[in-house]
Amino acid sequence: MNLRKLLCIGFVATTMGALTACGGAEETAEVAAPVAEVTEVAAPVSAETEEPVRDLGGLVVTIASWADVVEPEEKNSAQEEALWEYRHEMMEKHNFQFEELALGTWDGILELMSTSSLAGEPAAEVFRMQANFNVSAKNSGLAYDLSTLDSIDLSEPKWSSTLNELMSDGDSIYGLAKFGRPSGVLYFNKRILEDAGIDPDSIYDMQANKTWTWDAFMDISEKVTQDIDNDGLNDIYALPMQSGNFVRAAMFSNGGSYLTIDEEGNYQYNLMSPESYEAFEWAADYWQTDYDVYPSHWNGHKEMFTSGKTAFFLGDEWEIVTLTQDKMTDDWGMVAFPLGPKGKNYVGLYNDAAWVIPNVYTKEEAEDIAFALDIWVNPAPGYDGPDDWMSEYYPLYRDARAVEETLAMLRQPENAEPLLASFLAQNVKINQAFDDVYWNKTTPMEGLEAQKPIWEAELEKYNK
Secondary structure: OOHHHHHHHHHHHHHHHHHHHHOOHHHHHHHHHHHHHHHHHHOOOHHHHOOOOOOOOOEEEEEEEOOOEOOOOOOOOHHHHHHHHHHHHHHHHHOEEEEEEEOOOOOOHHHHHHHHHHOOOOOOOEEEEOHHHHHHHHHOOOEOOHHHOOOOOOOOOOEOHHHHHHOEEOOEEOOEOEOOOOEEEEEEEHHHHHHOOOOOHHHHHHHHOOOOEHHHHHHHHHHHOEOOOOOOOOOEEOEEOOHHHHHHHHHHHOOOOOEEEOOOOOEEEOOOOHHHHHHHHHHHHHHOOOOEEOOOOOOOHHHHHHOOOEOEEEEEHHHHHHOOOOOOOOOEEEEEOOEOOOOOOOOEEEOOOEEEOEOOOOHHHHHHHHHHHHHHOOOOOOOOOOOHHHHHOHHHOOOHHHHHHHHHHHOOHHHEEEOHHHHHOOOOOOOHHHHHHHOOOOOHHHHHHHHHHHHHHHHHHHHO
16 A cells, blocks of 8 residues: 555544544534545555556567677677667566577578468568568568558658658558668768869768769869879779669669659659660760779779779768778768759668568557567667767768768658669669660660660569
């Protein structure tokens, strides 16, 4: 019993004894008021108004993936320490466990979900799809419609808006992911720019006022490309060339894309749209200069950048973890790919791996799984402010502007684009036309016309 209530009962008993001894009506009227006042204070009991803790009954939520994700024995930061403390606290509070296990290969998770779910015994509560299989998972008829669940709010900024768009069919959503890391970003070597008389911060400034354009990039490419020893061969180039990545970045920066989705939800070939084709032609013009170089071995692009042979490197944002001081002594920065004449916003391309819950679970079971997953991806308390995500990135970069300006911008919905064509990669050589033009085998229009029936035949399968 509540201690305060015990005191009140004792006080009432003592008072009643006094009233019996006195026996006078007048005295009773005088002492009755305090008794009523004490009883009123004792009425609220906080335990009765607390919302009950949601008990998941010892549920073990397993994510089937192609790599184990385990708690590190030594945490790299106070933020990471706080994150795992929070996760353990939540698991104890809500009575559940969470794990991510390598239960298949990157290209075998969809098959694992299909076979095990159809057998009535799903191998996991959640399946992580490699990006190339996201659309197939959505169209499989085996994914739970997450929009029907109350335990998860897909409009929260922690969830990838581009993945939501990709995994949507009307109002239904069949997969989700944390906001990922963009591709198609442009790294630059500050020393090489300075040696060419260019202030590295001027690129950030141009990006901020939207004068970081194709023309500006072409101008800087000319300035940094140099034959230092006058032997007739360039010693420093603007860019190590990967033709497919270069055209892709140019295309999206100009408002183009590989594919579009019509009103009925069907995918359409879009490489010959005015925006896409203009980007392809501009890339072909760039290749006619001597500003770019093809590495001597197939994966030497980043090596040319880190060794100071090129001023720029077009890559994925996650590659910052490989641009460490021991790998690249020169300082570097990072901006978006320059803006095309028809582009409205700088673009970061996202190709996140989707988490999919099989639809074999009851709504109650799916709600519990979603509730646990939602908790698991929460940031640690104290690191959940709108800009707190930056703290884990600062140590990986050489300057704050790359984080606070470039990366922050590319995370905004208007700057984030899903890479819709990734699901075609299993059966279509997406870069074939670009490679053929780069090696002077064909013209841009001829290359696209040759690839169009191949793309459309594959798209017809998905549209059905």
